[in-house]
Amino acid sequence: MLVLIVGPSGAGKDTLLDAVRAALADDPRFVFARRCITRPADAGGEAHEALSEATFEARRAAGEFALWWRAHGLFYGIPADIERDLAAGHVVIASVSRSVIAQAASRYAVRVVEITAPKAVLAGRLAQRGREDASGISQRLSRQVELPEGVEAVRVMNDGSIEQGTARLLDAIRAVSG
Numbered sequence: 001m002l003v004l005i006v007g008p009s010g011a012g013k014d015t016l017l018d019a020v021r022a023a024l025a026d027d028p029r030f031v032f033a034r035r036c037i038t039r040p041a042d043a044g045g046e047a048h049e050a051l052s053e054a055t056f057e058a059r060r061a062a063g064e065f066a067l068w069w070r071a072h073g074l075f076y077g078i079p080a081d082i083e084r085d086l087a088a089g090h091v092v093i094a095s096v097s098r099s100v101i102a103q104a105a106s107r108y109a110v111r112v113v114e115i116t117a118p119k120a121v122l123a124g125r126l127a128q129r130g131r132e133d134a135s136g137i138s139q140r141l142s143r144q145v146e147l148p149e150g151v152e153a154v155r156v157m158n159d160g161s162i163e164q165g166t167a168r169l170l171d172a173i174r175a176v177s178g
Contacts, residue, residue, distance in 0.1 A: 001177055002086060002108040005095045007115035009072075009140040010122035010129075012158040012165055013095050014046040016115060019166040020093075020173065029177075031085045033094035036065070036077040046095070051075075067104055069097045072140065091177040102148040111176035112153040115169065121159055 007013050017032070024030045034049060036059070041050040051059070056075045060068055065077035082092045086108060096104065104110050117125075119141060126137045147153055154172045158165040 001091050002082065002104060002110045003091060003093045003173055003176055004101060004104060004110055004112045005093060005115060006098050006101070006112060006153065007158075008117075008122055010125035011115045011117050012125065012162075013115050015162060016156075016158060016165045016169045017046070017093070017095060019162060020169050023166065023170055024173075029089075029091050030173075031082075031090045031092045033078050033082050033092055035095060036079065038075045066107075067094075067096060067100045069100050071097050071099070091173075093173065098147060101151055105148065105151060110151075112147065112151060113156060113169070113172045113176060114147075114153040115156045115158050115165075117157065117159045 005013055005017060021032050035046065036049040036051050036056065038051055038053050038056050039048070041048070053075065056068075056077065059065065060075075060077065064080055066080045066082050068075065068077040070076070076097065078094050078096065082094065085092050101110070101112060122141060123137060126132060126140060127134075132140065154176055156165070156168045156172050158168070
C-alpha cells in the first residue's frame, strides 16, 4: 500500500516524517520514499535528491518517476523504485502534492493522510524557515488543491509539540496501513 502524505506548506510534514521515520526504523514493513526535487540539497527542509531541471526532465522522460508534479516553481518526483517495494508487500510512505492523488489512486492501492495546522501557524512556520518573502508565503497559503472525488483523508492536526504531532501521525499511518 502507498500512504500519501499531503498538506499545506508549513504544516510540518518534513519534521513529522523525519520523526516517524526514526520511530519506524526497526519495522521493515515501512519504507519511506525519498523525493527528487529541483531545489538545492542545502535549501533546508527534507533530505531530498537535488536535481537540475534538465536532469529531472531526462529522468522523467526515461520513466524513472512513479509520480511527478510541478509546484511553487519546482519539479518534484517520487522514484519508480517504490513499485518494487509495493510489490514486495511494504507500506510505502511518500510526501506528495494533492494534484497527483488521482493519478496515484489509479495505479496503486493508496491511503491519504493530511497533515495540517491553523493558517496563523502555517504562516509563522513559513516565515521562520525563511525560503520565501511575504508575497511567496501568501501565495503558498492561498494554494488550494482539493482531494479528488471519492478519496478520503485521515487528518492529522499539527498544532502542538513535535512529540504530539509525531504521535498523531504514527497513529494515522498505523490506522490506514492496517
